[in-house]
Structures are given as structure tokens and as C-alpha cells.
Amino acid sequence: MQKILIIGATSAIAEATARRWAARGDALFLVARDATRLDASAADLRVRGAASVACQVMDATDLDAHAAMLDAALAGLGGLDVALIAHGTLPEQKACEASVEETLAAIAVNGTSVVALATLIGNLLEQQKSGVLAVIGSVAGDRGRQSNYVYGTAKGMVDIFMQGLRHRLAKSGAQALTIKPGFVDTPMTSNFPKGALWAQPDDIARGIVQAVDARRDVAYLPGFWRLIMLVIRHIPEKIFKKTSL
Amino acid sequence: MALNAWGRLPVAPAARELRRSERAAPLPAVDGSLLAFGNGRSYGDVCLNSGGTLLATRGCDRFIDFRVEADGSATLACDAGVLLADIIDVFLPRGWFLPVTPGTRFVTVGGAIANDVHGKNHHRAGSFGNHLRACELLRSDGSRRRCAPDENAELFAATIGGLGLTGLIVSAEIALRRVDSAALTVENTRFHGLDEFFALNAAAEAAHEYAVAWIDCLARRPRGIFMAADHAPAGCVAKAPGAARRAPFTPPLSPLNKLTLAAFNAAYYHKPLPAHATTHLLPYFYPLDGILDWNRLYGKRGFYQYQCVVPRSAASAIDEMLRAIAASGQGSLLAVLKTFGNVASPGLLSFPMPGITLALDFPERGAATAALFARLDAIVAAAGGRLYPAKDARMPAALFGAGYPRLEEFSRHVDPKFSSNFWRRVSAALPA
Ligand SMILES: Cc1cc2nc3c(=O)[nH]c(=O)nc-3n(C[C@H](O)[C@H](O)[C@H](O)COP(=O)(O)OP(=O)(O)OC[C@H]3O[C@@H](n4cnc5c(N)ncnc54)[C@H](O)[C@@H]3O)c2cc1C
Numbered sequence: 311m312q313k314i315l316i317i318g319a320t321s322a323i324a325e326a327t328a329r330r331w332a333a334r335g336d337a338l339f340l341v342a343r344d345a346t347r348l349d350a351s352a353a354d355l356r357v358r359g360a361a362s363v364a365c366q367v368m369d370a371t372d373l374d375a376h377a378a379m380l381d382a383a384l385a386g387l388g389g390l391d392v393a394l395i396a397h398g399t400l401p402e403q404k405a406c407e408a409s410v411e412e413t414l415a416a417i418a419v420n421g422t423s424v425v426a427l428a429t430l431i432g433n434l435l436e437q438q439k440s441g442v443l444a445v446i447g448s449v450a451g452d453r454g455r456q457s458n459y460v461y462g463t464a465k466g467m468v469d470i471f472m473q474g475l476r477h478r479l480a481k482s483g484a485q486a487l488t489i490k491p492g493f494v495d496t497p498m499t500s501n502f503p504k505g506a507l508w509a510q511p512d513d514i515a516r517g518i519v520q521a522v523d524a525r526r527d528v529a530y531l532p533g534f535w536r537l538i539m540l541v542i543r544h545i546p547e548k549i550f551k552k553t554s555l
Numbered sequence: 556m557a558l559n560a561w562g563r564l565p566v567a568p569a570a571r572e573l574r575r576s577e578r579a580a581p582l583p584a585v586d587g588s589l590l591a592f593g594n595g596r597s598y599g600d601v602c603l604n605s606g607g608t609l610l611a612t613r614g615c616d617r618f619i620d621f622r623v624e625a626d627g628s629a630t631l632a633c634d635a636g637v638l639l640a641d642i643i644d645v646f647l648p649r650g651w652f653l654p655v656t657p658g659t660r661f662v663t664v665g666g667a668i669a670n671d672v673h674g675k676n677h678h679r680a681g682s683f684g685n686h687l688r689a690c691e692l693l694r695s696d697g698s699r700r701r702c703a704p705d706e707n708a709e710l711f712a713a714t715i716g717g718l719g720l721t722g723l724i725v726s727a728e729i730a731l732r733r734v735d736s737a738a739l740t741v742e743n744t745r746f747h748g749l750d751e752f753f754a755l756n757a758a759a760e761a762a763h764e765y766a767v768a769w770i771d772c773l774a775r776r777p778r779g780i781f782m783a784a785d786h787a788p789a790g791c792v793a794k795a796p797g798a799a800r801r802a803p804f805t806p807p808l809s810p811l812n813k814l815t816l817a818a819f820n821a822a823y824y825h826k827p828l829p830a831h832a833t834t835h836l837l838p839y840f841y842p843l844d845g846i847l848d849w850n851r852l853y854g855k856r857g858f859y860q861y862q863c864v865v866p867r868s869a870a871s872a873i874d875e876m877l878r879a880i881a882a883s884g885q886g887s888l889l890a891v892l893k894t895f896g897n898v899a900s901p902g903l904l905s906f907p908m909p910g911i912t913l914a915l916d917f918p919e920r921g922a923a924t925a926a927l928f929a930r931l932d933a934i935v936a937a938a939g940g941r942l943y944p945a946k947d948a949r950m951p952a953a954l955f956g957a958g959y960p961r962l963e964e965f966s967r968h969v970d971p972k973f974s975s976n977f978w979r980r981v982s983a984a985l986p987a
């Protein structure tokens with residue numbers, strides 16, 4: 311049985327992942343900002359076989375609440391083996407371009423709040439010399455694109471931060487894992503037309519559980535995105551600028 | 556995304572497809588009519604609402620509670636979007652199974668209630684609604700009504716088999732049954748002619764929990780395989796089938812024609828068949844679930860299923876229908892013959908009634924298909940039978956009215972904001 315903390319637990323991807331952990335009999339501590347949905351999910355995970363499920367309501371951008379939440383999770387679970395940070399929003403790029411406030415708010419949710427949480431959890435794992443911190447970044451963080459670069463900036467910040475943390479934790483035996491999903495059919499993307507590249511939340515969940523078990527460094531999910539992003543990262547700016555990506 | 560039914564007949568899309576993901580969410584304030592869409596395993600138009608709004612419920616799929624009572628009975632409470640497949644995944648390893656299951660596990664609990672589905676154990680267990688302890692209904696006036704045999708009992712009876720028309724089923728409490736293993740002991744018997752079927756069936760119903768027959772309706776004289784089964788005792792282990800495969804693409808013309816169907820049926824009839832076998836329950840209950848999207852094999856024009864039930868006293872009607880089908884040369888890959896027992900159906904519009912039920916698939920071939928259906932309709936009507944709305948895309952309003960005597964009583968419980976293509980088609984049978 312693993313002791314698992316999930317932040318942003320009502321996200322479709324996080325919930326699908328929690329179901330897989332519950333089926334294995336793991337103990338879960340769920341954090342999200344909507345109490346009703348949190349309770350519904352907790353009941354579901356109990357029926358599915360979780361050893362225990364406890365919940366806490368928290369807005370991830372409320373940085374002052376982080377330390378107390380982590381204490382509560384540690385006390386509730388009696389330790390920590392895995393932490394998954396999953397919350398996020400997909401800001402409207404055009405709205406961000408027109409508003410500094412919107413841009414910084416998007417970066418606060420998707421970037422700064424994640425860095426703050428990962429700092430606390432990273433320190434804890436380093437101290438206890440064990441455990442895995444998994445953070446959901448995005449392929450959007452691999453290269454800035456005109457259609458989505460504010461979100462990409464925040465995800466890119468998380469990517470570099472996790473890279474550095476992984477480097478630092480290597481000596482301690484703890485692990486920092488960056489999850490980079492491609493297109494996933496979730497409430498976040500409900501307004502997008504879906505094509506062949508789209509994955510279901512449970513496809514991503516399966517990959518997350520495996521990547522945590524295998525203590526991987528970076529997991530593109532589904533795996534073909536590693537190749538796609540390799541190509542996209544290497545397109546010269548001159549050519550890239552002519553695309554409408 | 557353009558949701559469609561399992562038969563994939565061309566249909567005008569809904570104006571809106573809204574995904575529900577929260578039990579607590581209210582109904583959307585939109586113009587036009589509403590209808591729940593579960594997993595689209597109905598063949599025809601009960602799950603379609605052209606020009607209106609479809610409420611896709613699959614994302615509302617949380618378990619709520621599971622309780623085992625002192626007497627050993629168990630109740631599962633869950634959202635209506637939970638798939639029967641999810642229930643099996645979670646509960647079969649713990650020794651619990653569905654009390655009634657249709658021939659595919661990829662249906663939602665809401666869909667199973669709204670069509671009051673039946674399984675191969677109807678002669679013992681009745682239909683799905685017989686094991687429904689309660690459900691919560693969300694009506695367009697904003698009210699949430701708990702319905703149970705002793706609470707809003709009329710609305711409960713209207714909602715079971717209510718084709719989604721009494722409002723949105725939000726959650727349900729269903730009984731699960733104990734099983735000692737995931738295996739079944741199966742007895743297979745080949746038969747020739749309907750008399751042999753009826754003899755085998757009478758013996759099987761007395762001795763076995765599950766009974767169903769596959770028939771080759773293209774053979775000159777009906778022949779088939781009778782499959783009776785029971786849950787195996789503890790300690791019986793059977794291997795679960797591998798992951799399902801997907802039908803690769805939709806052929807522009809269906810490869811299923813008179814010749815290939817006859818060849819397939821003959822090969823199926825003659826395949827080596829153990830008289831006694833112990834198998835995992837999945838391939839017995841869900842023989843087609845191993846090939847995802849097999850409905851695409853019928854090609855772009857789509858296909859129909861025709862399922863009727865006639866009283867036992869009208870057994871000759873089955874013979875007559877099989878002759879009419881053979882004469883028409885329009886074949887069916889999957890003809891299923893079974894009898895319904897005397898357990899009373901709980902729903903006002905439940906399909907099962909004591910009698911013999913026959914189900915067959917037909918590719919859409921325009922006028923020829925319509926002519927055959929008209930002939931079959933006449934036989935069913937004369938026999939005092941009825942057609943199954945879950946499989947239907949074309950029955951005339953008059954046949955629906957004749958087959959369902961409680962239609963008028965039912966119509967009083969229809970939520971004024973809810974409608975479907977099926978309902979608009981058949982409600983003409985109601986007095987104005
Ligand atoms: C291969 C195959 C085998 C089958 N075998 C059998 C069988 O053996 N016995 C049998 O009885 N049926 C059988 N069926 C039919 C199937 O069980 C029914 O059509 C079932 O109702 C489909 O459920 P669904 O979740 O896909 O619902 P849908 O097809 O999406 O919807 C069915 C009806 O339920 C309503 N509905 C769905 N969810 C809700 C909700 N939350 N609230 C209110 N209304 C709702 C819809 O409005 C619609 O009227 C079979 C179908 C297939 C494809």
C-alpha cells in the first residue's frame with residue numbers, strides 16, 4: 311500500500327489516476343477546491359478499494375495554505391510515498407494578450423503555485439530520502455507557440471524547475487517525475503474538436519501509474535508525443551514562424 | 556462529435572451534445588427538448604434527439620456506496636453513467652456480479668434502467684428493473700425525486716423502461732448477487748427445428764440459471780445451438796479473455812451479404828463444440844464484446860435489429876417469421892431465440908412479457924428491408940406480440956400502441972421537456 315497525495319484531485323486526469331491507485335488498495339489524500347466534487351470522488355474511490363481516502367479543500371494559488379495542507383496530508387496518511395500535482399487551467403491566449411492581469415493569473419495557477427508546492431514537497435522527500443513527486447506539465451511547455459504561449463510559459467517553468475529538482479534529489483533517493491501529456495479529452499479541452507491524436511484521461515492515468523512505479527524522469531503521454539515534440543523543438547525559428555501552430 | 560446509435564443509420568444530429576460530469580449539476584437551461592444519451596448501445600432512435608439536446612452521461616460515472624446487509628444481500632449505489640463493465644471490473648474479483656445483464660457490458664446503468672434490459676436468466680430473475688432498489692430522477696422543474704417501490708412508486712414504474720422520457724436518471728441503487736467464481740459451467744446442444752428448441756428449452760429452464768439459443772435463420776430448416784449455463788462453484792478457475800480487438804474501418808459496402816452470411820452461419824453451426832465446458836463468464840454473456848465497433852462491419856448505410864416477443868401460445872408465429880425471413884433472402888448474422896418467464900416486469904413500458912423472443916440483425920437495404928419488416932410486423936401484431944424499443948428505428952406508431960397497453964398511463968409521467976426521435980415517431984399512437 312502506498313501513501314499518495316493528489317493536488318488538483320478533481321481533474322479528469324488525476325481522478326482517473328486515483329481510480330487506478332484505489333484499485334490497488336493505496337491510501338489517498340485528495341486536495342481540490344470544490345468540496346462537493348471532492349466528496350463524490352472520495353466516495354467513489356472508497357468503493358473502488360482505496361485503503362483510506364481523506365480530503366482537503368484548498369485553492370492552489372493560496373500559497374499560504376500549502377504548508378498546513380502538507381502537514382495535514384502527512385498526518386492523515388502517516389507518511390508520503392507519492393505526490394501528484396495535477397491542477398491547472400487552460401487560459402485563453404487572446405484574452406491573455408489583451409490583459410497583463412490574465413497573463414499573470416494563468417502563470418500563477420499553472421506555474422508559480424506548482425513551483426511553490428514542489429518546493430515544499432521536494433524538501434520533504436529529500437529529507438526522508440524516498441518518494442516520488444510527479445507533476446503534470448504539458449507538451450505545450452516544450453516550445454512557445456503563437457496560439458498557446460502563456461500556458462506554455464507556465465508549463466515550461468514547471469519543466470525546468472522539475473529538471474533542476476530531479477538533479478538535486480538524485481543524491482537522496484527521492485525522485486522528481488515530469489508528466490507531459492499531449493491532447494487529452496477532458497473538461498479543460500471540451501471546446502476543442504477532437505481528432506486522432508487525442509487520448510482519454512484513463513490512457514494518461516495508466517501512463518502516470520507506470521511512470522511512478524518505474525521512477526521515470528520524464529514521461530510523454532501517450533509515448534508518441536516524445537517524437538512529435540522532438541521534431542517540433544528542432545524546427546528552425548525561420549521556418550517555425552511561418553507555421554500557424 | 557455527432558452521437559449516433561448502435562445501428563449507425565443516417566440521422567439528423569442533435570443541436571447540442573452536452574457532457575455531464577457531476578451528479579449535482581442542474582439540467583441546462585436550453586431551448587428545445589432534452590434527452591439522456593448513455594453509451595449509445597441502443598440500435599435505433601430511443602437515444603437520439605435530432606435538433607434537440609443530448610445529455611451525455613458517461614462522464615458521470617462515480618460509485619457512491621456499496622453495502623452488504625446482514626442477510627447477505629448487497630446494494631450498490633452509483634451514478635447513472637457507470638458502465639456495467641466498470642461494475643464487473645470492480646466487483647467480480649470480490650465475488651459479486653450483476654443480477655441481470657444484457658448481451659453487452661458496455662451499457663450504462665441509466666440505459667439499462669431506461670430500457671429495462673433483460674438477460675439470459677429472464678426465466679429466473681426477470682429484468683434489470685426487478686433488481687433496482689431506487690433511483691434519483693432529475694426533472695425539468697428542477698426537482699430531484701427519489702423513486703423506489705415505496706416512494707413515488709408510479710414514477711418509479713414509469714422510469715423503468717421509460718426510454719429516458721421521465722427525466723434524467725442521476726443515480727441508482729441496484730442489487731448485486733453473490734457468485735462463487737468468475738467461471739460458468741456451460742452445456743451446448745445442437746438442435747434442428749423449433750420443436751427441438753422448445754423441448755430443450757423447457758428442460759433447461761427448469762435446470763439452469765441461464766439459457767439462450769443462437770439460430771441459423773438462413774438454413775432451410777431452422778437449426779441452432781442451445782447454450783445453457785450456471786455459475787460454477789468456488790475453486791473453479793477460468794481464464795479471462797484477452798483485450799478486445801477493434802473492427803478496423805467502415806467498409807463502404809457491407810461485406811455481409813447473402814453468401815458470406817450463409818457461409819458464416821454454416822461454419823458457426825458446425826464449429827467444434829464441447830457438450831460440457833467451463834468458461835469464464837465474459838465470453839458467454841458478451842460474445843461480441845471481444846470485437847469493439849463490430850457494428851461498423853455493416854457498412855455506411857447502417858443496420859437494424861428486429862426484436863419481438865410473442866406469447867408462448869403463439870409459437871407458430873416464430874416459425875412463420877423464420878420462413879418469411881428465409882424467403883426474403885435477407886440474412887441475419889446474429890439470430891437469438893429465447894423465452895421470457897413469468898416474473899412480472901416492473902415498468903409500465905417494459906419489453907419482457909411471458910413468451911418467446913426472437914432478435915435478428917438486418918443490413919439497411921431500403922425498400923426490400925422495409926417490405927420484410929412490414930411482413931414481420933403483421934405476424935407479430937396478429938400473435939399479440941410487441942417489438943423492443945431498444946432495438947427499434949422504424950416501428951409504426953400503431954404497432955407500438957397495440958403492443959404496450961399501458962402507454963397512456965405512461966404518457967402522464969413523461970417530463971414535458973424530454974423527448975426523443977423514437978417518442979416523436981410513436982406518440983402518435985396516443986389519443987390527442
Ligand atoms: C451487442 C448488443 C447486445 C445487446 N443485448 C441485449 C440483451 O441481451 N438484452 C437487452 O435487453 N438489451 C440488449 N442490448 C440493448 C442494450 O442493452 C440497451 O439498448 C441499453 O439500454 C443500452 O444502454 P446505453 O447505456 O448504451 O444507453 P443508450 O442506448 O445511450 O440509451 C438508451 C435509452 O436510455 C436512456 N437513458 C440513458 N441514460 C439515461 C439516464 N441517465 N437517465 C434517463 N434515461 C437514460 C436514453 O435516453 C435512451 O432512451 C444489446 C445491445 C448491443 C449493442
Ligand SMILES: NC(=O)c1ccc[n+]([C@@H]2O[C@H](COP(=O)([O-])OP(=O)(O)OC[C@H]3O[C@@H](n4cnc5c(N)ncnc54)[C@H](OP(=O)(O)O)[C@@H]3O)[C@@H](O)[C@H]2O)c1
Nearest residue numbers: 320321322323369370371396397398448491493494496498
Ligand atoms: N487536457 C489536456 O489536453 C492536457 C494536456 C496537457 C496537460 N494537461 C494538464 O493536465 C492537468 C490536469 O488537467 P485536466 O486535463 O485533467 O483538466 P481538468 O479536468 O479541467 O482539471 C483541471 C483541474 O485543475 C483544478 N484547478 C484549476 N485551478 C485551480 C486552483 N487555483 N486551485 C486548485 N485547483 C485548481 C480544477 O479544479 P476546478 O474544477 O475546481 O476548477 C480542475 O480540477 C493540468 O495540469 C493540465 O494543464 C492537460
